[in-house]
Amino acid sequence: MPLLKITGGRLYDPANGIDGDVSDVWIQDGKVIEKPLAADVRPDREIDATGMVVMPGGVDIHCHIAGPKVNTARKMQPEDKRNAPPVKRTELTRSGTTGSVPSTFATGYLYAGLGYTTAFDAAVPPLSARHVHEEFHDTPIIDKGFFVLMGNNHYVMKQIAAGEDERLKAYISWLLGATKGYAPKIVNPGGVEVWKETGGNAHSLDDPVGNFGVTPRQIVNGIAQATNELGLPHPLHIHCNNLGIPGNYKTTLETMKALEGQRGHLTHIQFHSYGGDADDQGTFCSKVPQLVEYVNEHENLTVDVGQVLFGKTTSMTGDGPLGYFLHNVFGRKWFSSDTEMEAGCGIVPIEYKDKSMVHALQWAIGLEWYLLIDDPWRVAMSTDHPNGGSFLAYPEIIALLMERSRREEVLKRVPLSVRENCTLGEIDREYSLYEIAIITRAAPARMLGLKHKGQLGLGADGDVTIYQPENDLQRMFEMPRYVVRRGEIVVDDSELKSNSEGSLQHISPDYDEGVLPDIQKWFEENYTIGFRNYPVDDSYLHDNKVIECAPDHS
Structure with a gap:
């Protein structure tokens, strides 16, 4: 593979403690390498990044970009597709539609054009894994993976109720291996099953779940314990009960405590941080200070935000x-x-309006999370695409975090009661470029356990984004000058120049010697389960390169 040199840029690589140092980056065979020792070695391509900002490629820890529900959403709003600018076919690219739920081709092109090289779909039922792999194959350039839904799975709940901890671990490992998924995910644990049975919900962590003899608290604790004992690189990915309901911060806090010190990642935390009474919209308020205080004091917890942006989605x-x-x-x-x-x-289909007190508070609550958390390594940028807004809004969020004046401009046009019901107007903190590199690159990669992503140390994937500094920070992050994925220049002088395949990030049955294979073998020899198998072999993945977790991932 050609030898690439990026020279003279200001490098922001928090995983390696580099904060704006002028440094060169050498990439060969898709990996970052040391500067060649031989004086006569010349790169095949050199990018002069003098005066520019150089960061690792962006990593989106939580989005919805593939699978049956995404495909259904694409069909639900034909007007969204008609009104949004299309991606036109060129010699390099295929045509696609954009809008709040872009088509597969467009998703890859748009992420790459934004400087992101890795994205994880956050919620895939095992039965839908094949569909997701097909759509991933049609999503170019970016590397991708997905989390497997387990929080309302009948077999999982039966094993938790029976106290079958070993069988539960074996089943989780089998699901991940069979689907080629990356991590366990729970959504409204137990509550979705109650909804399917009765049309109700599980509003408390101690509500009974139908005829299964378990509670949401037991589901959270049981799957978290199994995930951690298996040594999986990413902890249990948790969508709490009572999402979006005033007063739900109490449930969120109880969920954090239910982990009992085990690792856990709470996703789109903005939607779970509300005070007030569900029957009185006027009581709606932020409870971020109470929740962030708990997270600051408990290093077993990480979060991504799920930032709300105004507009249709x-x-x-x-x-x-x-x-x-x-x-x-x-x-x-x-x-x-x-x-x-x-x-x-x-x-x-929904629309967030800046004249709505509730919607404006949701916008403010997301920003409170970024600005009140002590350690930026414990928070990752997300919009829960497309739930809070498109991933294309990341540059806008970055500008809001780096410039208090931008936040003040928005606070002036939203209802006055927003200031009274949150702390955003009192916060002076402004993020630095180093901190932006943490929450968009280094931190999500670390949370995911991807040592080869989110950093530019020796042996890391050659994923690099290069920005031309501008006074308008939002525009700066919207238009990277160059984007490199695994050593290939995919955006050159702000133009897309590639339609290459991305790679799948998944858990291999032999990712951790002696742990997962033994459990799977034990499980297969001792138990027969009433679920179909979901074989996804390497031939099914077409030409995608499968990326295994390193044995030292933990």
């Missing part, structure tokens, strides 16, 4: 009762599905 979630709730709130069309014995789904 699409809510899609594995939380069936939430979909119905939003349908009633917005009065829009609604789609709900029941995935056999595994999960549910709800999809609703």
Whole structure:
């Protein structure tokens, strides 16, 4: 593979403690290498990044970009597709549609054009894994992986109720291996099953879940314990109960405590940080200070934000009762599905308005999380794409975090009661470029256990984004000058120059010698389960290169 040299740029690489140092980056065979010792070695391509900002490629820890629910959402809003600018076919690229839920081709092109080289879909039922692999194959350039839904799985709940800890671990390992998924995910644990059975929900961590003899608290603790004992690189990925409901911060805090010191990642935490009474919208308020205080004091916890941005988008979630709730709130069309014995789904077109006190508070609550957390290594940037807004809004979020004046401009146009019900107007903190590199690159990669991503040390993937400094920070991050993925220049002088394949990030059965294989073998020899197998062999992955977790991932 050609030898690439990036020279003279100001490097922001927090994983290696580099904060704006002028430094060169050498890449060969898709990996960062040392500067060649031989004086006569010349790179095949050299990028002069003098005066520019150089960061690792962006890593999106939580988005919804593939699978049946995403495909359904694409079909639900033809007007969204008609009104959004299309991606036109060129010699390099295929055509695609954009809008709040872009098509597969467009998703890859748009992420790459933004400087992101890795993205993880956050909620895939095992039965849908094949569909996701097919869509991933059609999503170019970026590397990708997905989390497997388990929080309302019948077999999982039965093993937790029976105290079958070893069988639960074996089943989780089998699911990940069979689907080629990356980590366990729970969505409204137990609540989706209650919704499917009765049309109700699980509002408390101690509500009974149908006929299974378990509670949401037991599901959270049981799967978290199994995930950690298996030594998986990413902890349990948790979508708490009562998402979006005033007063839900109490449930969120209880969920954090239910982990009992075990590792856990709480996703789109903005949607779980509300005070107030569900029957009185006027009581809606932020409870971020109380929650962030707990997170600051408990290093076993990490979060991503799920930032809300104003405008039209699409809510899609594995939380069936939430979909119905939003349908009633917005009065829009609604789609709900029941995935056999595994999960549910709800999809609703929505619009966040800056004149709405509730929507403006949601916007402010997300920013509070970024600005109040002590350690930026414990928070990752996300919009829960497309639930809070498109991933294309990341540059806008960056500008809001780096410039208090931008936040003040928005606070001036939203309802006055927003200032009274949150702390955002009192916060002076402004993020630095180093901190931005943490929450968009280094921290999500570390949370995921991807040692080869989010950094530019020796042996790291050659994923690099180069920005031309501008006074308008939002524009600067919207238009990278160059983007490199595994040593290939995919964006050159702000133009897309590649349609190459990305790679799949997944858990291999032999990712950790002696742990996962033994458990799977034990499971297969001792138990027969009433679920179909989901074989996904390497031939099914077409030409994608499969990336294994290093044995020292822990």
